[in-house]
Amino acid sequence: MGRSLKKGTSVLERLLAKVHEAEKTGNREPIKTWARDCRIVPEFVGKTFAIHNGKTFVKRYVTDDMVGQKLGDFVPDSTFRVRGGKGAVASARRPTASTRSKAAPAAPPVGVPTPVAEALATAGQFNSVEFQAFVGEVLALRARRVAPVATAAESDVLMRVNEALPENQVRRLERLQAKRDAETLTDEEHQELIRLSDEAEERHAKRLEALAELAALRGSTLIDTMRALALTPAGHG
Helix, strand or coil: CHHHHHHHHHHHHHHHHHHHHHHHHCCCCCEEECCCCCECCHHHCCCEEEEECCCCEEEEECCHHHCCCEHHHHCCCCCCCCCCHHHHHHHHHCCCHHHHHHHCCCCCCCCCCHHHHHHHHHHCCCCHHHHHHHHHHHHHHHHHHHHHHHHHHHHHHHHHHCCCCCHHHHHHHHHHHHHHHCCCCCHHHHHHHHHHHHHHHHHHHHHHHHHHHHHHHHCCCHHHHHHHCCCCCCCCC
16 A cells, blocks of 8 residues: 555655646646656646547646546546456447436536536436546536636736836835935825825725735635735835
């Protein structure tokens, strides 16, 4: 048992090394692996793997809801074996009236659109291999549809994060603060200082809101997101 655990760990470490190398080099080619039994970890999310199915490599994009499952769960083995020779294999693949009735799905929940209900009814007739292939394709489709939306949303939030006080106004605010500290402000400059300070505070609050949204999109903490963008927790700019 200890040997198996050690082997599983080394496989995961090798795949993690490939993931980190791809991130450093910016390589977007699918990461090839024969390790069908390797568990999916959070570091795999957002990466495309080419998983061997016994004959060839099948590409699969990893999403959050796949974490904890095996890579092979989303790429069925190309060989489907049962005991008893060729006749048994043929009969195992050919559904009988009894197996079809047992596999019939329950009535779909109220409110499920007809196309979805029909797809579920069809999926209920699949054998285990076909069902795993179906699930893998559905997850891959979901990833393709969600990824562009998430990227667009992230870009919109990043634009709001970058809406800081313009540099010339920051310098002006610093000069007015220095004059305030030296007690040489005129009445007009004092009003200007109040206006610029209020604007800086308002922009700062909006940037923090945008940063919180960005952290949620990335599944990260606010502090880690700020560090990733080279922003400091304090200050206006």
